[in-house]
Amino acid sequence: MFTIQVEKTIQLIKQIFYLMGIWQRDEESNYRKMGKKLFYSFLGTFYPIFFTANAFLCDNLVEAVFSVQISITATIGYVKILYVLFEKHEILAFLRDPIVVHSIENREEYEETVKKIKKFMNFVRLYCLAIFATAPVLIVIALPIFSSDRGLPLFISFSWNHSEIIYWFAYLFVSLSCFLYVIMNLMTILIWYIMLNYSIEYELLGNKLRKLGVIKKTVSKTTKKQKQFKLTQRSGFAEDLIVFVKAHRNLTETIKRFRSFFSTLFLVQITTSGIIICTSVYSLAFSSNQNIVQIEFYVVVVLYAIFDIFLIMYLANDITVASDRLSYCLFKSNWIEQTQLCKKYVVIMCEVLKQPQQLVVLMYPMNLETFMTIVNGAYSMFNLLKSL
Numbered sequence: 001m002f003t004i005q006v007e008k009t010i011q012l013i014k015q016i017f018y019l020m021g022i023w024q025r026d027e028e029s030n031y032r033k034m035g036k037k038l039f040y041s042f043l044g045t046f047y048p049i050f051f052t053a054n055a056f057l058c059d060n061l062v063e064a065v066f067s068v069q070i071s072i073t074a075t076i077g078y079v080k081i082l083y084v085l086f087e088k089h090e091i092l093a094f095l096r097d098p099i100v101v102h103s104i105e106n107r108e109e110y111e112e113t114v115k116k117i118k119k120f121m122n123f124v125r126l127y128c129l130a131i132f133a134t135a136p137v138l139i140v141i142a143l144p145i146f147s148s149d150r151g152l153p154l155f156i157s158f159s160w161n162h163s164e165i166i167y168w169f170a171y172l173f174v175s176l177s178c179f180l181y182v183i184m185n186l187m188t189i190l191i192w193y194i195m196l197n198y199s200i201e202y203e204l205l206g207n208k209l210r211k212l213g214v215i216k217k218t219v220s221k222t223t224k225k226q227k228q229f230k231l232t233q234r235s236g237f238a239e240d241l242i243v244f245v246k247a248h249r250n251l252t253e254t255i256k257r258f259r260s261f262f263s264t265l266f267l268v269q270i271t272t273s274g275i276i277i278c279t280s281v282y283s284l285a286f287s288s289n290q291n292i293v294q295i296e297f298y299v300v301v302v303l304y305a306i307f308d309i310f311l312i313m314y315l316a317n318d319i320t321v322a323s324d325r326l327s328y329c330l331f332k333s334n335w336i337e338q339t340q341l342c343k344k345y346v347v348i349m350c351e352v353l354k355q356p357q358q359l360v361v362l363m364y365p366m367n368l369e370t371f372m373t374i375v376n377g378a379y380s381m382f383n384l385l386k387s388l
Contacts, residue, residue, distance in 0.1 A: 002110035004102045006095055007121050009128075010193055013186045014092075020183065023088050037085045040180065044081045047177040048074040050170070057160040062287050065385070069279035070154065072272050073305070074181065079265050081184045090261060091190060099254055100197040102204065109207055113200055120196055124189050134300060135182045139175045141293065153178055155294045188308070191262065195315035198255055202322035202357070205251070206329035208244060213237040213334030237338050241345055248326070252357060255319065259359045266312065266361045270370070273309035277378035280305040282385055309374060316359045316366035324356035 017023040022040060024033040048071045055067035083091070094100065104110040138153045140146065150167060152158045152174050161167055213236070259266075284298040327350050335346045359366040 002104045002107065004104070004110070004113060004117065006101065007117060007193065009121055009124060010095065010190065013189060014095075016183065016186065017084065022084055022183070040081065040085055043173075043177060043180055044078050044184070046173050047071075047181060048078060050174065050177075051156075054156060054158075054160075058157060059159060060157065062283055063155075063157060065279050066283040067156070069276055069283065069301075069305075072276055072279075076265075076268055076272060077181045077184060079268055080187050081180075083262075083265060084184055084187050087261075091187070094194050094258060094261075095190065097254060099201050099251055100194060102197070102201065104204065106207070109204065113204070116200065117196070120192075124192070128186070128189070130300070131182055131185065134297075135178055137293075138297065139178060142171070155291075155297065192311055192315060194258065195312075195319065198251070198258070199315065199318040199322045201251055202319065202326065205244065205247060206322070206325050208240075209326060209329035210332050212240050212244070212330070213338060237334070238342050238345070241342070241349070245349065248353075255357055255359070259361070263361050266359075266366065267364070269309055269312065270361060270364050270366075270374070273305070274374045274377040274381060276305045277302075277309075277375065278381040278385065281378070281382055286386075306375075310371055313366055313368055313371040317368045320356050320358050320367060323353075326356075327353035 014023070018025065021036045024036060051067045051071035051074060055064045055071060058064050058067065102113060104113060138155075142151055142153045142155075144150060149157065152171055154174075156174075158167065158170065161170070280298070280302040284295070284302055287295065287298060330346060330350055330353060333346075335343060338346070364370055
């Protein structure tokens with residue numbers, strides 16, 4: 001039996017949350033826990049409020065549109081902050097679930113699963129590296145010793161302010177909030193990791209289905225032994241099918257709890273991602289600034305706006321596709337040689353498996369088709385905004 005434990009990068013994210021006090025340990029007092037939660041909650045509210053105000057007060061239209069985009073993105077980030085701060089035990093329960101920590105009997109399946117997880121985590125590490133390298137640059141490059149326009153991080157001009165004290169106060173809070181949102185955004189990786197393992201678990205169940213009733217036959221010396229072998233084989237098929245039904249039901253219920261738990265976050269992402277993509281493309285297309293760093297930053301923002309919703313939809317679609325293959329996997333098993341009762345069980349199970357697992361939030365199915373709808377809506381909004 002091979003066991004795949006939670007990946008090291010995920011363990012590191014958990015350690016970061018504990019070291020920063022975002023997640024509190026059980027031995028801490030309740031007053032200290034609540035104090036830390038209130039501190040991070042208050043610090044997180046500054047970001048969307050500030051950029052909403054800047055959108056109305058700044059003179060540059062491109063900056064105003066960009067500020068609207070950042071304020072909406074920060075609102076999504078604040079929802080993630082609330083999840084991380086107040087739903088620690090539920091998030092850890094999903095990560096420690098036996099479905100995420102796979103137990104695999106076949107070595108080839110184990111190596112293939114490890115390879116798939118490593119491939120995904122290599123992308124995650126590049127994603128983390130890009131975020132943690134970009135945030136300090138955006139903060140440092142806005143310092144007065146490097147810039148003469150006395151702007152703020154993320155290339156905010158802050159032209160409507162004339163007070164030196166307010167400028168440094170705003171610079172400090174924007175910088176701290178920027179780091180906070182970068183750290184809290186690591187929860188997105190936890191969600192990706194959990195969803196990836198759900199699709200992997202469906203694939204492992206499919207492999208088990210294919211092997212139902214398939215046993216290496218040995219040469220029997222007598223007809224009696226052959227009949228005993230067939231009886232054992234049929235009995236084993238029924239028992240394995242019962243085990244599969246229980247595992248499938250457990251996985252289905254777990255994914256339903258996962259969807260219900262993160263439904264608020266998914267709904268906010270789906271309803272606002274089109275606006276974020278639209279404003280990101282607008283800021284990149286109509287920015288008149290010749291600063292190469294700022295143009296590169298706008299490109300990064302566009303890519304982030306697209307990939308933040310794309311990966312959620314892609315992984316949810318992968319879960320649907322993997323669960324949809326189970327009926328075909330059951331059909332490929334050695335069900336034809338089983339008893340009539342076993343065949344009836346197989347027919348019933350095939351009917352159940354014809355309805356694949358689909359993550360639906362409110363009325364929005366989470367799949368690649370919904371992602372394309374969001375992109376098309378963003379394109380339509382971009383044309384409307386350009387005409388205005």
